[in-house]
Amino acid sequence: MNILRRTALVLAAPVLAIVVAGVLTSIVLLTVGDSPAAFWETMLSWPENRSLVNIINEASVLYLSGLAAAVGFRMNLFNIGVEGQYRVATFAAALFAAQAFLPGVLNTVATIMVAMLAGAAWAGIAAVLRVTRGVSEVISTIMLNAIAVSMVAYLLRKTGSREGQTIVTDTIPESSWVPGIPLLPDSVTDVYGLAILAVIAGIAFSVVLNRTRFGFDLRATGGSESAAVASGVNVKRMVIYSMLLSGALAGLIGMPNLFGVSHNYGSTIQTGIGFAGIAVALLGRNHPLGIAGGALIFAYLSEQANPLGILAGISPEIIAVMQGVVVLCVVIAYEVVRRYRDRLEQRSVAEALDASGPSGSGGSSTKEVTA
Amino acid sequence: MTVSPTQQPEASASLVKPTTARSYRIWLYIGVILLALSTTRVFTGADDITSAGTLRAAMIAAIPIALAGLGGLWSERAGVVNIGLEGMMILGTLGAGYFTYHYGVWVGLLGAALFGAVGGALHALATVTFGVDHIVSGVAINIIAAGVASFLAEALFTGLPGGGPTQSPSLDRPPTVTIPGLDALTSELAAKGWFLISDLAALVNALTASMSLFTLVALVLIFGTGWLLWRTSFGLRLRSCGESPWAAETLGVNVYRYKFVAVTMSGVFAGMGGAYLALVASSGYQNGQTGGRGYIGLAAMIFGNWRPTGLLTGSLLFGYTDAARLRSGGESVHALLLIVGVALLAVAVWQLFRGARVMAAAGAVVGVLALLWYFSTDTIPGDFTQMTPYVTTLLVLALASQQLRMPAADGLRYRRGEAG
Numbered sequence: 001m002n003i004l005r006r007t008a009l010v011l012a013a014p015v016l017a018i019v020v021a022g023v024l025t026s027i028v029l030l031t032v033g034d035s036p037a038a039f040w041e042t043m044l045s046w047p048e049n050r051s052l053v054n055i056i057n058e059a060s061v062l063y064l065s066g067l068a069a070a071v072g073f074r075m076n077l078f079n080i081g082v083e084g085q086y087r088v089a090t091f092a093a094a095l096f097a098a099q100a101f102l103p104g105v106l107n108t109v110a111t112i113m114v115a116m117l118a119g120a121a122w123a124g125i126a127a128v129l130r131v132t133r134g135v136s137e138v139i140s141t142i143m144l145n146a147i148a149v150s151m152v153a154y155l156l157r158k159t160g161s162r163e164g165q166t167i168v169t170d171t172i173p174e175s176s177w178v179p180g181i182p183l184l185p186d187s188v189t190d191v192y193g194l195a196i197l198a199v200i201a202g203i204a205f206s207v208v209l210n211r212t213r214f215g216f217d218l219r220a221t222g223g224s225e226s227a228a229v230a231s232g233v234n235v236k237r238m239v240i241y242s243m244l245l246s247g248a249l250a251g252l253i254g255m256p257n258l259f260g261v262s263h264n265y266g267s268t269i270q271t272g273i274g275f276a277g278i279a280v281a282l283l284g285r286n287h288p289l290g291i292a293g294g295a296l297i298f299a300y301l302s303e304q305a306n307p308l309g310i311l312a313g314i315s316p317e318i319i320a321v322m323q324g325v326v327v328l329c330v331v332i333a334y335e336v337v338r339r340y341r342d343r344l345e346q347r348s349v350a351e352a353l354d355a356s357g358p359s360g361s362g363g364s365s366t367k368e369v370t371a
Numbered sequence: 372m373t374v375s376p377t378q379q380p381e382a383s384a385s386l387v388k389p390t391t392a393r394s395y396r397i398w399l400y401i402g403v404i405l406l407a408l409s410t411t412r413v414f415t416g417a418d419d420i421t422s423a424g425t426l427r428a429a430m431i432a433a434i435p436i437a438l439a440g441l442g443g444l445w446s447e448r449a450g451v452v453n454i455g456l457e458g459m460m461i462l463g464t465l466g467a468g469y470f471t472y473h474y475g476v477w478v479g480l481l482g483a484a485l486f487g488a489v490g491g492a493l494h495a496l497a498t499v500t501f502g503v504d505h506i507v508s509g510v511a512i513n514i515i516a517a518g519v520a521s522f523l524a525e526a527l528f529t530g531l532p533g534g535g536p537t538q539s540p541s542l543d544r545p546p547t548v549t550i551p552g553l554d555a556l557t558s559e560l561a562a563k564g565w566f567l568i569s570d571l572a573a574l575v576n577a578l579t580a581s582m583s584l585f586t587l588v589a590l591v592l593i594f595g596t597g598w599l600l601w602r603t604s605f606g607l608r609l610r611s612c613g614e615s616p617w618a619a620e621t622l623g624v625n626v627y628r629y630k631f632v633a634v635t636m637s638g639v640f641a642g643m644g645g646a647y648l649a650l651v652a653s654s655g656y657q658n659g660q661t662g663g664r665g666y667i668g669l670a671a672m673i674f675g676n677w678r679p680t681g682l683l684t685g686s687l688l689f690g691y692t693d694a695a696r697l698r699s700g701g702e703s704v705h706a707l708l709l710i711v712g713v714a715l716l717a718v719a720v721w722q723l724f725r726g727a728r729v730m731a732a733a734g735a736v737v738g739v740l741a742l743l744w745y746f747s748t749d750t751i752p753g754d755f756t757q758m759t760p761y762v763t764t765l766l767v768l769a770l771a772s773q774q775l776r777m778p779a780a781d782g783l784r785y786r787r788g789e790a791g
Contacts, residue, residue: 028519032526078506080454135768138454138506139673142666146761154754278510315525315536320518328493328511332501339502 013337014283014293017329024329025322029314038312043304049184051303053191056183058299059292060195061253065277066295067205068249070286071242072137074209075222079243081126081141082250083274084148089119089247090254091152091169094265095159097258098170107176112197112255116248122148123247124240131236137243145274156267168266178259192256201249206288218242250274279327285334298323397680407710409570417706421570423561425691425698426577431652432697433683433690434589435460438644439668440675440682441593442491442637447677448600449633450613451498452782454509457665458516459490459638463645465520468539468656469527471649476545480585480646487642488635490516495634499627502784513665521658528656539656542649547581554580583651592640597679609633613778616785626785641665670764676775688767692759701750704759708751711766712741718770 026036047055065082072079079085093115102110126144129135160167180190209215220228221238229235253273258265280298284290305319408421419425439456446453463483470482490512497508521537528534533541553575560572600606609629611619616626648664649656667689674688675681695703715738723731 028522032523080510129765129769133769134772135765136673139666139670139768140765142663143670143761143765146663147758147765150754150758154752157754275510275514279514282507282511315522317518317522317525321515321522322518324511324515324518327514328497328508331503331507331511332497335501335503 009337009341013333014330017326017333018297020329020333021322021326024325025318028321029318034314034318035312039308039314039318042308042311042314043301045304047300047304049187050189053184053187053189055296055299055303057189057192057195057256058302059295060192060198060256061273062276062280062295062298063198063292064201064249064253065273066280066284066291067201067277067288068246068253069274069278069281070284070288070291071205071218071246071249073222073281073286075218075238075242076225077239077242077246078138079123079126079141079246079250080138080278081123081144081274082246082253082277083271084141084145085119085122085247085250086253086274087148087152087269088122089115089251090258090269091155091265092118093251093254094169094172094258097172097176098264100173100176104175107173108178108259111172111176111259112252115251115255117251119249119251120244120247123243123250127240127243130243131239137239153267156265160265163266166267168264170264172259172263176259177263180260190260192260194256194259197252197255201252202288202292205249214241253277276323279323282327283330297326397684400684405570405574406567407714409567411706411710412570413566415706415709417702418564419698420695420703420706421573422698423558423573423576423580425694425703426574427581428694428697429687429691430577430586431583431690432693433686434586435644435647435652436664436668436671436689437593437683437686438589438647439641439665440672440686441596441668441679442487442640442644443669443672444596444677444679444682445600445609445633445640446491446494446637447672447781448610448613448778449630450616450778450780450783450785451495451630451634451637452505452509453494453634453637454506454666454669455490455494455512455516456509456637456641456668457661457663458509458513459487459494459641460645460648460661460665460668461513461516461520462486462490462638463642464649464656464660465523465527465645466642467646467649468524468542471542471646472531472534472540476543476650479542479650480545480588480643483642483646483649484639485642487638487640487645489638490642491635491638492631494638495631499630499634499785502786504784505782524656524658537658539649542655544654545583545585545650547583548587549581550579585647585651589643589647592643593679593683600679610778612785613780616780616783617789620787627787630785641668644668667760667764670768673775673777674764674767674771677777685767689760689763692763696756696759701753701756704756705745705748705751707759708741708745712738712745714738715741 022040026039029036029039065086068082068085069079093111096114097107097111100107122144123141126135126137126140129140130137156167156169160169178193180193181195183191207215209219217228217233217238220231221233221235225235228238254269257270276298280294281291283294283297284292301319301323305316308314308316308318405421412418412421439460442456442459443453463486466486467479467483471479474482493515494508494512497503497511498505524539525536528539529536531540557572557576557579561569561576563569600610608619608624609632611622611624612626612629612633616630619629620626644664645661648660653660668682668686671685671689672682674685675683692704692707695707715734719731719734719738722728722734
């Protein structure tokens with residue numbers, strides 16, 4: 001297959017999915033009597049600079065979350081618990097940073113380490129239960145999410161102080177704050193300074209997965225566990241390592257906002273990032289660049305939906321419907337495209353065999369290729 | 372996917388009908404639990420752990436979980452892992468809210484089933500027809516369902532009297548039944564505080580007085596499922612799709628159709644669980660009402676070893692911990708700590724006896740910690756009582772998952788024509 005056709009096939013799925021999701025969303029809007037025209041006008045208008053900055057910020061956070069989910073997905077390990085790991089890690093980080101054991105930037109760096117460790121530890125519980133007791137990580141991480149909410153709420157009440165309606169931890173010393181990047185001049189908000197973490201994590205993810213023994217083992221386990229075992233991969237150890245890695249990445253999710261804007265952990269912490277990250281990872285096919293695309297699309301949709309209520313009289317909740325539909329459509333579309341590509345490959349192999357070998361052997365060889 | 376892949380395949384075991392020994396064992400368990408609770412009540416004075424109110428609340432908390440678990444059972448017995456139960460349940464709460472307001476409770480129940488079925492059919496379309504990974508599809512369905520429910524709730528309930536963008540108006544409750552005579556007698560006995568007798572009376576009271584008809588419907592569905600899946604040829608074929616779809620295919624079973632039916636039914640039951648939440652456990656639809664009960668239902672089904680009676684037992688356990696936290700939670704859950712501590716120590720001794728030293732040590736450490744916690748405090752903070760059902764789920768799965776056996780082809784991708 002030539003390169004042009006390959007790229008077309010790779011892009012076909014997401015484009016198809018977004019179109020289908022757009023059509024379905026329009027139908028939903030029509031059925032409740034809202035105007036799809038007004039919806040698309042608002043959604044497709046060019047965002048203001050302030051919105052652009054918000055989109056970048058939101059996307060960087062979603063990207064980290066997507067990476068965290070993708071590590072597990074690449075070896076068929078479903079870490080549904082990114083949400084809980086992020087929450088535990090952000091709380092631990094806020095608590096640690098406020099103590100100011102170290103001065104200035106050192107405190108920032110140490111805190112990021114603490115966040116990664118805390119996220120990894122929380123994910124580690126699920127990993128240990130999986131390898132020692134055979135508990136599905138899907139169920140255990142979901143339970144750990146719920147436990148994390150209650151546990152952090154309890155600890156916050158013990159350690160924090162009341163500020164208006166919410167309870168917050170102590171504020172991080174100002175010397176450790178990370179200033180924003182004034183990317184666009186006339187915007188009131190800045191890009192998170194630690195949005196750079198997303199870039200670093202993306203590159204690291206790519207290098208580790210594609211250029212190291214660990215990454216190879218991880219992908220091999222995801223591709224075929226029995227083949228991986230046969231080639232000497234210790235699957236149990238891989239489960240532990242990848243779960244810890246996933247948790248550590250989840251620990252980073254809260255850092256840009258913690259050091260850039262909020263400077264403490266409050267009970268109004270943004271929720272749902274972990275689940276959105278799963279969706280973003282699926283959208284981007286667990287590929288570092290794909291996830292970036294998915295994160296940008298999700299962030300764009302969420303940000304553009306904000307004025308929907310005012311401008312078009314449509315509930316912004318519609319965007320959650322659209323995001324969900326995009327994800328389902330995209331996974332279906334990938335599957336359809338994969339089947340189509342398999343068929344193409346089979347045909348080309350069969351043709352090649354028919355051309356070279358004696359007639360009759362083509363059929364059985366094709367079967368071997370597909371099996 | 373749901374339990375460790377290292378388990379021994381024993382495909383024939385699940386095709387055999389449940390033995391009578393197994394059904395006796397259930398009564399033994401119930402007896403032991405009642406005895407333990409009764410002893411604890413007398414010892415700690417935490418009267419609410421076996422009061423009729425708590426037990427009734429436990430029942431009401433357990434049924435939605437059981438219905439979700441029943442949905443999981445249908446789906447996984449046919450070989451499709453269904454993590455989208457949560458989403459189907461959310462759709463059920465919305466359907467119940469809308470149809471009950473306009474047409475009454477029974478149409479509401481059907482409407483919830485219908486909405487759930489739509490979610491189930493979507494999952495079937497993605498996993499069976501298109502071969503998408505089951506977990507991935509389930510996660511997507513949960514996202515869609517949450518979005519659809521909050522969007523439609525705003526469209527359907529805003530402007531209705533007592534309704535708003537996030538909740539339906541207050542709705543009628545399904546009718547209840549009480550066996551006359553027994554009610555007064557048992558509540559009188561329960562109030563005496565006698566060891567075991569009062570607890571038993573409270574249990575009878577909870578089961579016979581003002582029981583919602585929806586509860587009866589749910590119980591009929593659960594036991595009916597047991598009959599349908601294990602005693603009819605339809606059930607045998609459905610389960611064969613979960614054990615070995617390729618073998619079923621060679622015997623002429625239309626595996627796609629069976630899987631499709633099973634997953635759609637799975638949505639029906641989860642939707643009914645949603646209806647129960649909206650109509651019996653509370654008095655109308657609210658955003659975020661399910662609170663992860665679909666997932667707990669799935670856990671209850673795993674705990675119940677992919678069997679109807681097992682999943683009911685699991686649901687009652689989770690329902691009970693949920694109810695204990697709601698009724699004088701600090702005191703009740705504190706008393707339950709004592710049971711957990713003693714039970715874990717017993718497990719530790721048993722594991723040591725079997726030669727599993729690591730497990731024994733782990734059990735002993737956690738058990739001693741639980742007992743220390745019990746004796747060093749008088750009550751448990753609200754946040755901890757809130758996590759009780761989830762911690763219970765984790766603990767139970769950690770202790771029990773080695774004895775469980777899921778359908779052999781559960782979660783695997785199946786395509787027609789690949790047998791051989």
